[in-house]
Amino acid sequence: MIASGSRYVALGSSFAAGPGISPIVHPPAGRSGSNYAHLVAAELGLELTDVTYSGATTAHVLDTPQDDAPPQLDAVTPDTALVTITVGGNDLEYVGTFLRGSFLNTIAKPAVLLGRRVANRIRARVSYLKDDAAYQAVADSLTTVVERTQERAPNARILLVDYLTLVGPATRPRLDVPLNEEQLPSVAMMADGLADAFAKAAAATGADLIAASTASKDHAIGAPEPWTTGFTMLPPNLGGFVPYHPNAAGMHAVANLITERVRTS
Structure with a gap:
């Protein structure tokens, strides 16, 4: 158990930052005051430093500034007791690929009026396949993130928190x-x-793995109680939302997974 008042640093990309979830406390980062880090800190009484940033890659965590923000690892200090890490999806363009495909398919639907060949050419502009080397590169980068975190904060509890599931058993084209x-x-x-x-990365470093992907299989898009959003072309200021990202229920679910792990092991 981590003592109340201990320092907690949250690292990661948009699935940790929580864009579109009110209140947004740092608009450039799309960082929500109700993301899982804030919920965990409030529940466990921890002193939070949240440097999560939408669009971040593992490089932005390790050594590359993002906009005006320094590399996220700079926030980890020797007195840090807890670190959560959710990053790597942007290295693969995971959500970006899903978004581009959805956008082009939406455009292609009326384009059928111009001919099926035109519509198919629009749809074919997105490749959904990655080779094994791309996934291994993410595993290697995540391993490096954990190792560098261990160097900066030798006594910290480090949790690798993977991504909520978007496409599950209930997900259908619609x-x-x-x-x-x-x-x-x-x-x-x-x-x-x-x-x-x-x-x-968890196996290679000894970091704890919070398998949000597994826990959310039955809460993907199309499920009765989804933990992520679907697709829209409407921006939030016009009544839309941030597509293919955690919703408030998803953030609460991930926070519960983390607090339960910290309290019981």
Whole structure:
């Protein structure tokens, strides 16, 4: 158990930052005051430093500034007691691929009026396949992130928190998931490769793995109680939301997984 008042540093990309979840406390980062880090800190009474940033890659955590923000690891100090890490999806363009495919499929639907060949050319502009080397590169980078964190904070508890599932058993092509039956499995395969990269990094470093991907299989898009959003072309200021990202329920679910792990082991 981590003592109340201990220092907690949250590292990661948008699945940790929580864009679109009110309140947004740092607009450039899309960082929510109700993301899982804030919920965990409040529940456990921890002193939070949240440097999560939408669009971050593992390089932005390790050594590359993002916008005006320094590398995220700079926030980890020797007195840090808890670190959570959710990053790597942008290395693979995981959500970006899902978004581009959905956008182009939405455009391609009316383009059928110009001919099926035109519509198919629009859809074909997105590749959903990654080779094994791409997934291994993410696993290697996550391993390096954990190792560098261990060097900076030798006594910290480090949790690798993987990504909530977007495409699950209940996910079907529809308005809020405008991919076809051939494209959806490819997105699911990318998610499986990303989850495997987290598992490899945890095994290589001894970090704890919070398998949000597994816990959320039955809460993917299309489920009765989804933990992520579907697709929309409407921006939040016009009544839309941030597509293919955790919703408030998803953030609470991940926070519960983390607090339970910290309290029981």
